Amino acid sequence: MIELRDVRKAFGRQQVLDGLDLTVEAGSSYAVMGPSGSGKSVLLKHVIGLLKPDSGRVLVAGHSVPELHREELRDLRRDMGYLFQHGALINWLSVFDNIALPLRETTAMGEEEVRGRVEKVLGQVQLSGTDDKYPSEISGGMQKRVGLARALVTEPSVILYDEPEAGLDPGMSQAISELMRQIQTELEMTSLVVTHSDRCARIVADRLGIFEKGRFLVEGTPAEVLDSDHPRVREFLGPKRS
Amino acid sequence: MDPISKLGSSFIAPLVQQAGFGMWLSGRTLALIPHCLKRRRSLLDQMYLTGFKSAHVVAFVAFFIGMIVALQIGLKLAQYGQQDSIGMLVAISMAREMGPFVTAVVLAASVSSAMAAELGTMKVQDELTALEVLSIDSVSYLVLPRVIALTLMAPILTAVADVVGILGGGVIAVTQLQVDFPAYLLSVDEVLRDPGLFGLPQDLYAGLIKSAVFGFTIAIVGCGSGMLAEKGASGVAQTTREAVRTSIILIILFNYFLSWALVA
Ligand SMILES: Nc1ncnc2c1ncn2[C@@H]1O[C@H](COP(=O)(O)OP(=O)(O)O)[C@@H](O)[C@H]1O
Ligand SMILES: [Mg+2]
Numbered sequence: 001m002i003e004l005r006d007v008r009k010a011f012g013r014q015q016v017l018d019g020l021d022l023t024v025e026a027g028s029s030y031a032v033m034g035p036s037g038s039g040k041s042v043l044l045k046h047v048i049g050l051l052k053p054d055s056g057r058v059l060v061a062g063h064s065v066p067e068l069h070r071e072e073l074r075d076l077r078r079d080m081g082y083l084f085q086h087g088a089l090i091n092w093l094s095v096f097d098n099i100a101l102p103l104r105e106t107t108a109m110g111e112e113e114v115r116g117r118v119e120k121v122l123g124q125v126q127l128s129g130t131d132d133k134y135p136s137e138i139s140g141g142m143q144k145r146v147g148l149a150r151a152l153v154t155e156p157s158v159i160l161y162d163e164p165e166a167g168l169d170p171g172m173s174q175a176i177s178e179l180m181r182q183i184q185t186e187l188e189m190t191s192l193v194v195t196h197s198d199r200c201a202r203i204v205a206d207r208l209g210i211f212e213k214g215r216f217l218v219e220g221t222p223a224e225v226l227d228s229d230h231p232r233v234r235e236f237l238g239p240k241r242s
Numbered sequence: 243m244d245p246i247s248k249l250g251s252s253f254i255a256p257l258v259q260q261a262g263f264g265m266w267l268s269g270r271t272l273a274l275i276p277h278c279l280k281r282r283r284s285l286l287d288q289m290y291l292t293g294f295k296s297a298h299v300v301a302f303v304a305f306f307i308g309m310i311v312a313l314q315i316g317l318k319l320a321q322y323g324q325q326d327s328i329g330m331l332v333a334i335s336m337a338r339e340m341g342p343f344v345t346a347v348v349l350a351a352s353v354s355s356a357m358a359a360e361l362g363t364m365k366v367q368d369e370l371t372a373l374e375v376l377s378i379d380s381v382s383y384l385v386l387p388r389v390i391a392l393t394l395m396a397p398i399l400t401a402v403a404d405v406v407g408i409l410g411g412g413v414i415a416v417t418q419l420q421v422d423f424p425a426y427l428l429s430v431d432e433v434l435r436d437p438g439l440f441g442l443p444q445d446l447y448a449g450l451i452k453s454a455v456f457g458f459t460i461a462i463v464g465c466g467s468g469m470l471a472e473k474g475a476s477g478v479a480q481t482t483r484e485a486v487r488t489s490i491i492l493i494i495l496f497n498y499f500l501s502w503a504l505v506a
Binding site for chain 1: 363368378
């Protein structure tokens with residue numbers, strides 16, 4: 001379970017998180033939508049302990065993230081996956097080695113088992129056969145999928161996605177969303193997804209929150225929120241689709 | 243802001259922060275030395291990249307430095323008919339001072355900047371954050387192999403510089419000073435025989451110890467600058483420039499203190 005209570009965070013004079021509350025039930029999937037530059041990535045970085053709140057509580061699986069020591073945080077993160085907005089692949093490692101990296105570095109897994117796991121996730125993100133390519137040789141969308149594969153390969157129980165569908169064409173975006181949903185339900189992962197796409201939110205999420213000015217404006221099931229008549233929500237999402 | 247607090251916040255504060263980070267990084271790297279076994283592949287890669295790829299530049303520069311030293315001192319010596327001891331003087335200058343220094347400057351210009359650019363690019367593209375999130379220690383994964391590789395390669399390159407520089411001096415001795423080559427080598431041999439610690443000639447090992455410290459410093463500055471790179475278009479460029487400047491300044495400072503300590 002992910003729980004944030006009254007979290008505040010400012011950079012200089014800019015109040016990015018302003019009394020934010022969020023609950024993601026264990027094994028469920030929560031999507032966050034909001035204007036760009038509003039602090040959605042900052043929110044994810046608090047959950048994985050890259051940023052500390054100025055005040056408020058951040059809990060993941062019962063651990064207070066900002067208070068964890070280095071080693072404890074490391075242990076917690078072994079059970080978490082994070083997909084970066086731009087993939088953040090290690091540029092001098094091949095696709096295969098990028099995905100194998102967390103297994104080789106933080107587990108005692110043999111090379112045989114590593115290969116099996118990597119091939120499996122590569123298949124899931126529809127990238128079989130690109131093992132030997134380097135990040136600079138593949139498209140942005142493919143980099144994103146490799147990033148997704150790297151986040152999934154350790155089979156974490158909590159996973160955070162920063163705009164997983166950005167830069168993908170609509171077909172691929174739908175496929176990735178369905179894949180995220182399938183893996184999330186199969187492995188009973190707790191997932192928090194920042195997205196710009198209402199289609200992605202509908203496929204992926206059990207609950208959806210619209211984020212604005214440092215806190216959530218409305219929350220509910222994706223259908224409730226996306227079809228709501230709340231004026232600020234309509235302003236952000238545009239007119240209802242029939 | 244008044245001028246003094248401006249000076250403080252824009253110049254002194256970053257300097258203190260960088261120095262502090264450099265010291266932390268040095269300590270952490272030394273503490274992780276046992277990881278070298280696990281990192282042997284990248285250690286060897288880095289030794290090849292930093293060492294062999296710089297060797298020809300080091301040799302080229304050292305050859306000319308050897309000739310310059312021989313010319314400057316030799317012509318003076320010849321006025322007093324002392325040109326037979328030119329070999330000794332070139333050997334001492336190369337082994338104690340010019341070999342380590344020339345090698346360090348070449349490495350600062352090429353390797354320190356390359357490391358800063360490489361890690362700086364990783365920093366601005368979130369790759370360092372990605373490592374952190376994956377629970378991979380970037381000091382062990384990235385910094386340790388680079389620093390240890392350069393600490394080991396710098397003395398080896400310095401030894402190359404010493405030999406090539408002495409040969410360069412020999413060319414001048416033979417062509418300009420009419421000293422025949424065997425006599426030149428005999429004079430060189432005189433200094434390098436003077437035994438010191440570990441049975442190595444004193445002048446030689448003093449220079450090699452210095453160069454190991456230079457190699458360590460250059461790599462720490464390169465990696466550290468990269469890790470502190472700021473996002474934005476000019477972030478990596480600025481970091482690269484600073485890495486070269488800072489490593490050359492530190493080499494000169496450390497050179498003075500080490501020369502002092504190793505002579506005493
Ligand atoms: N480490 C940081 N230091 C200073 N400002 C930051 C930092 N991270 C994010 N910000 C600022 O916080 C705001 C929200 O950023 P972000 O979370 O990336 O937005 P988005 O909702 O598009 O993901 C932006 O204005 C950004 O400039
Ligand atoms: Mg973002």
